Amino acid sequence: MIKITTDSTCDLPAQLLEQHHISVIPLGIVKGGHLYQDGVNIHTTDIAAHVDAGGEITTTNAVNIADYEMLFRREMADHDAVIHINIGMGFSSCYQNAKLAAEEVPEVYVVDSRNLTVGHGMLVLAAAEAAERGDSPAQILEMLEGMIPRVETSFVLDRLDYMKKGGRCSTATALGASLLKLHPCLDVVDGKLQVTRKYRGSMEKVVGDYVRDRLRERTDLDTGMAFLVDTCADGRLTAVARDILLEDGRFETLVEAKAGCTIFCHCGPDTLGLVFLRK
Template sequence: MIKITTDSTCDLPYHLLEQYDVSVIPLGIVKGDRLYQDGINIHTEDIAAHVDAGGDITTTNAVNIADYEDLFRTMTARYDAVIHLNLGMGFSSCYQNAKLAAEEVPEVYVVDSANLTVGHGILVLAAAEAAAAGKTVSEILAMLEDMVSRVETSFVLDRLDYMKKGGRCSSVTALGANLLKLHPCVEVIDGKMSVTKKYRGSMEKVLAEYVRDRLAGRTDIDTKRVFLVDTCRTPGLVDVARKALLADGRFEEIVESQAGCTIFCHCGPDTLGLVYLRKK
């Protein structure tokens, strides 16, 4: 049997992780002078309360080599092989650490998702489905290699103060965006984040426009499944995006998921994104 493992940044809903017996190793979250484990002893509401009270932005820590090695040794004692899917190497050293750990443990295969949140998770789910269907290691790795470049991940931010506190944008940029009610659309391209568009207005208006923009006139989208991932605290925002997806009507399945602490640290509340595959 093949075991699928992954980082907490995959942001897949718990019921899917449980259904396919996917083991998740948490990234570290640093709040104040204490190290927490993503989704274990710290959650997004804890980070939001800390920042709202004037606290410094929380930061993230990659999983270390020793923890990966412990995970891999535990799983290879019970399974024929382990395939571990990492948060993209452009965002963290998790992939490099997992690769070094895998050198010490036979039959462990590490895959760079080149993505984040459910852009990473969509690959985890595909690997887990393939493993459950009895595919071999080589078949699953070939499938993932084909899929990585076809994952389309984008999201819209409501506010930039988390990005500013984390050093990912300037104070002037954040202030200007807030004054003008600008909401950047960020897309993962070639393993890196890029701002591809800026929306203006209320988040309700922006999210409806964003979903339409991502899908309008597209004939290259694999319509089997779309992920709707968010950090929304404002009531109704997810409903707006869901309604726009349902109005489009092309997707066989809409999977909704909440982004975890690692993503929340950088994006803050009321961020929402879409993830799907492009056709071959």
Template sequence: MIKITADSTCDLSPALIDQLNISLMPLHVLIDDEDFRDGVDITPKEIFKYVGEQNKTCTTAAVNTFEYENFFAGLSPKYDAVIHICLGSDFSSSYQNAKLAAENFDNVYVVDSSNLSTGSGHIVYDAALLAEDGIEPEEICKQLENVIPKVDASFVIDKMDYLRKGGRCSSIEALGATLLKIKPSIEVVDGKMHVGKKYRGNFERCLENYVKDRLENNDNIDYSRLFITHSHCAPETVAKVKEAVARFANFEEIIETTAGCTVSSHCGPNTLGILYKRKN
């Protein structure tokens, strides 16, 4: 039997985690240097309270090698193989630390998702399905490596306050975006985050235009699965995004998930993305 594990940043829902029998390794969230474990000791809503209401500083930190060693040690003897999918190596040192820890085990495999949130979640989901089919671990890793470059991950951010507080944009940029009602899209390209198109106006209208830009007249979409992942957007906002998706594409499966502490701490509330796979 093969066990699939992942960093907590994959942002799969608790129901999916349970259904697919996935174990998560929580990253660290630091609030004014107080250490919390993502999804264990702290939730995104608590982050919004600390940062938004109390103006505290929030950062994230990687899982260290010792933590991964303990994590793998508890699973390795129980399974034929353990396949761990990490947050992209350009976003964190978690992948490098997990690789070092895995050297102490003959049956632990570590995969660099080159992505974050449900961009990684797609890889975790696929790994779990392949494991259920009884595919050998080496073949699973090989198939995942083929899928990783095909994941299309992007988000639209309502306000740039959290990016400013995290040092990822200047106060002038944040102020200008607020005054001009600019909602930037953030895209993962070749394992790195880039600013994509900048939308302007009402957040819901920007999201509709964003969905149209990603899906309309796009013949390179794998329609098997789409994640709508958001940091506690209003239900009516998410409903309008689902309606927009249905207008431009026909996915076999649409899964709504809530972004975890990593995306939430960097992007803040009212961040939403549609994440799917390309054919090539």
């Protein structure tokens, strides 16, 4: 029996994690000098309230080697093998730490998703389903290797102040974007984030334009499943995206998810993303 484990950055809904018996280890979140655990004793609403009150941007901590080793030993007590799928090494040192921990525990295999949020989660879900089918570790690892470059993750941001506070863009860039009502679209490209487009206008308009752009004249999409993920406090932007995706009608399953604290720390509120799998 194979156990699938992953980082909290996979952002899969709790129902799917429970249904497929996926174990999640939380990343650390540092707020006001205190260390918390992503999704355990801190949530995105806590971060938003802290920043809106004038607090410094929260930061993230990778899972350490000792905690990974503890997870792997615990799961190996009841399973024949463990496959752990990490947030991409281009975004965190979690993968490197998990690899070092796995050297101490036989039959543990660590995979770099080269992705984040539900782009990472899509791989975790596929691995769990393969384990349930009875696939061997070698078969699951081969499947993931072929799938990783086909995952397409992108998202649009409402505001840049979180990135500015975290040192990921300049004050001038953030101010200019705010004044001109510009909203960047970011894609995961070769395991890193790149700005691929800039939209202008209200976020309702931006989300509509973004989703339509992602679907227009696409013949390369696997239509079995699509993921919609956001950091919105209410459902207005999600509803815009959902309606367009449902009207498009191509996807057999649409999974909606909320990004956790690790992702929220970097992109802030009212960010919305799509994850597709290319053929």
